[in-house]
Amino acid sequence: MTDASPTIVLLTEQALTPGDAARITAFHADDSPAYRVVVPADTERSLLVDVLDHLSLLELREALDAVRGRDDDAGDRAAAGQALAATLAELKAVGVEATGEVVAGDPVDTLAAQIATTGATEVVVVTRLHAVEDTFHTDWASRARERLGVPVLHVYAGSSWVG
Known part of the structure; x- marks a missing residue:
């Protein structure tokens, strides 16, 4: 048996x-785990799913913004970097x-690699409510x-809320 503290990988799409x-x-306060935070830079979400998620939560402005769309990889990476820094500070x-680190590619692949490495x-997994993915179990947590x-x-x- 080792004295090393356990590691928990935390995947988040926004700052904690x-x-x-x-x-x-609080879930593991007695275990004193180390946390390894990963924030995806490119979540590659479906326009239709984004709009449906916002409409299901009566977020009409956000649904309209999703329809207008944007394609800004540099902005996504910068936002992910800010979310990572804020999350590390809160922890x-x-x-x-x-x-932690900002990562590219499929977040579930990243989780598998982090588990193997650490x-x-x-x-x-920390996310906003995603009605479509959560309902059909295609969200990151279900896939993981x-x-x-x-x-x-x-x-x-x-x-x-816990999903």
Whole structure:
């Protein structure tokens, strides 16, 4: 048996709030895990799915913005970098060890690689509510549960909801 603390890989599509960081780290406060944060730079979401997600939440302005679209890879990478920095700061503010990176490609592939590299014992996926993906189990957490062989917790950003 080793004295090394466990590693938890945390995949998030946006910066954690102070409340998110406190709720997520409370699950394993007694284990003192290290957190490895990954933020995808290119989520490549479907226009139709984005519009339906926003409409299902009565977010009419956001649905219109999704229809107008944008294609700004440099902006996506910069936003992901800001989300990573803010997330690391929030995790460190609640007293946990955290490192991370902005990643490209399929987030579930990234999770598999992180588990292989770090020996992580659990994955936490933090997303906004995505009605279509969540309903049809095509969201990152559902795909990770099917593939990774470690526990996967899906937390909705800014809330105490667990998926």
